[in-house]
Amino acid sequence: MLANTSQLILRNIADLTGKVLFVEPEADQLARQLQTLTAISCYTTDAAVKTQWQDAGVNVYFAAKPDFTEKFDTAVVFYPKSKEQLASTLQLLHSALAEKANVYLVGDNKGGIKSLVNHAEKLGLHAHKLDNAKHCLWFSLTGDLGQLTLRQLSSFTLSLNDKSLQICSYPGVFNHGKLDKGTALLLQQLAHINDGKVLDFACGAGIIGAYLKQQAPAIELYCSDISMLAVEATQATLAANQLSGTVVAADGLPSTPANFKHIVSNPPFHTGIKTDYSISEAFIAQSANRLQKGGTLTLVANNHLAYQQLLEQAFGNIKVLAKANGFVVYQTVKSQ
Numbered sequence: 001m002l003a004n005t006s007q008l009i010l011r012n013i014a015d016l017t018g019k020v021l022f023v024e025p026e027a028d029q030l031a032r033q034l035q036t037l038t039a040i041s042c043y044t045t046d047a048a049v050k051t052q053w054q055d056a057g058v059n060v061y062f063a064a065k066p067d068f069t070e071k072f073d074t075a076v077v078f079y080p081k082s083k084e085q086l087a088s089t090l091q092l093l094h095s096a097l098a099e100k101a102n103v104y105l106v107g108d109n110k111g112g113i114k115s116l117v118n119h120a121e122k123l124g125l126h127a128h129k130l131d132n133a134k135h136c137l138w139f140s141l142t143g144d145l146g147q148l149t150l151r152q153l154s155s156f157t158l159s160l161n162d163k164s165l166q167i168c169s170y171p172g173v174f175n176h177g178k179l180d181k182g183t184a185l186l187l188q189q190l191a192h193i194n195d196g197k198v199l200d201f202a203c204g205a206g207i208i209g210a211y212l213k214q215q216a217p218a219i220e221l222y223c224s225d226i227s228m229l230a231v232e233a234t235q236a237t238l239a240a241n242q243l244s245g246t247v248v249a250a251d252g253l254p255s256t257p258a259n260f261k262h263i264v265s266n267p268p269f270h271t272g273i274k275t276d277y278s279i280s281e282a283f284i285a286q287s288a289n290r291l292q293k294g295g296t297l298t299l300v301a302n303n304h305l306a307y308q309q310l311l312e313q314a315f316g317n318i319k320v321l322a323k324a325n326g327f328v329v330y331q332t333v334k335s336q
């Protein structure tokens with residue numbers, strides 16, 4: 001399957017010359033459709049995209065701030081879901097582009113690329129529309145990327161249960177700079193977690209994991225997220241609060257350790273700009289396999305999402321621990 005943005009790139013493949021860098025592409029099969037290009041690389045912060053491009057034999061840069069070891073003649077940038085990421089991503093490219101390199105941008109109309117001309121102007125750049133098909137736009141971008149601002153970690157203080165936590169985050173990390181209302185509700189329902197291996201799945205800026213480790217220092221904390229921005233933000237959050245934990249990038253549950261005593265999550269239900277329940281379905285099924293006997297899965301979700309049925313199917317039991325502001329906290333126990 002190819003995303004519409006990827007199909008638009010293939011339609012304009014004649015524009016792509018020399019060494020080409022694909023920046024934050026979608027999780028699809030594009031890498032396998034680029035046989036006419038001789039030298040391609042990929043920069044992504046998404047663990048699923050990393051795996052797909054590596055499996056297609058492409059050199060992948062995977063970090064919040066990658067160290068590029070080569071110069072590219074062409075960069076193809078996918079318009080980011082969070083607009084505030086664009087300037088920073090372009091700034092990162094600056095040092096990786098050869099003199100006179102061409103920069104192209106592609107995006108889905110639903111993702112906001114229609115406003116790129118204005119957005120680019122505000123950044124001191126110029127966007128020129130070149131093509132329009134499949135509800136997507138193809139632009140070239142000119143101007144000095146070096147004057148743009150690089151992504152910086154920022155932090156805010158969270159006060160809970162008479163204690164405070166410094167939460168570090170990057171633009172592009174879930175709910176950047178704020179505590180989500182669903183997460184806030186979930187944090188009030190975690191007093192049963194005191195020891196054992198505990199996973200904060202889909203950790204974002206690491207709020208749940210940091211809170212758990214601060215409240216119950218005896219736990220062995222693991223945090224995972226598909227996004228490298230989230231992984232690096234969580235590492236910074238733990239370090240800022242002198243808390244220890246293992247933080248990994250993974251699409252779905254991390255492969256190690258084999259079992260957890262407790263899993264806690266405010267799980268994702270989006271892939272890019274689309275609602276996608278399959279991630280949570282897979283997460284719940286994987287959790288049922290990876291929890292030790294007597295272990296718990298505690299998660300929060302919007303009350304319009306069909307988690308109750310999924311949890312009942314996978315675990316055979318379910319409790320509603322709290323309901324407020326359109327969110328529900330569910331808990332299931334691994335019985336055998």
Ligand SMILES: C[S@@+](CC[C@H](N)C(=O)[O-])C[C@H]1O[C@@H](n2cnc3c(N)ncnc32)[C@H](O)[C@@H]1O
Pocket residue numbers: 173174175180183201202203204205206207208224225226227230250251252253265266267268269270279
């Ligand atoms: C609703 S946010 C929760 C973030 C954080 N736990 C909080 O409560 O603030 C969901 C997180 O899921 C991550 N995510 C999306 N798809 C994923 C996948 N397939 N595997 C792991 N994490 C994923 C996103 O990057 C995002 O950080």
